Amino acid sequence: MTPLSHMDFAHPYFGAFFLLIFGAVVFYGITILARTVSRKMARLDTEKLKLTIYECGPEVTKQPNKISAHFYLFAVLFILFDVEIIFMFPWAVNFRVLGMFGFIEMILFVLILSIGFAYAWRKGALEWHSIR
Structure with missing residues (x-):
């Protein structure tokens, strides 16, 4: 009896499992x-050059965010209520098949x-609200 006799390498998915693990490790x-x-090959002495302006333009300064959060909130609400139409269309197509149960679900x-x-x-x- 060999020491590995208790292991079943003949399982049909063993090869796929082995390749998955081997691929993840590699x-x-x-x-x-x-x-x-x-990281070893990177030149760290050019960091200031990377932060300079390319071609032309004003000096880069940090500015506070002047874009209102209402744009984001309005977009999210639009998507939320726009998606309801996507769910209503199949219901409208199969209205007669769904019957009263479908009507109550849509209500x-x-x-x-x-x-x-x-x-x-x-x-x-x-x-x-005004952005000012």
Whole structure:
């Protein structure tokens, strides 16, 4: 009896599992090797050159963000309420097949979205404030 006789290498998925593990180890090793080599070979004395302006323009200074968060909030709300149309279209196509159950489900769906819309409206998410 050999010491490895208790292991079953004849399993049909053993080769695929081995290749998966081997590929992950090789990928990790190459990534670490590339990172290490690039850090050793990088020239650190050119850091100021990398931060300078290319071609022309004003000096780079940090400025506060002047873009209002309302743009982001308005976009998220638009996507949220626009996606409801995607869910309503298949319902409208199969309205007769779904019957009363489908109608009640869509009423609940619209009710939940209406509650979310009312909440956003009440919190002032749809009011446009001046950026000044």
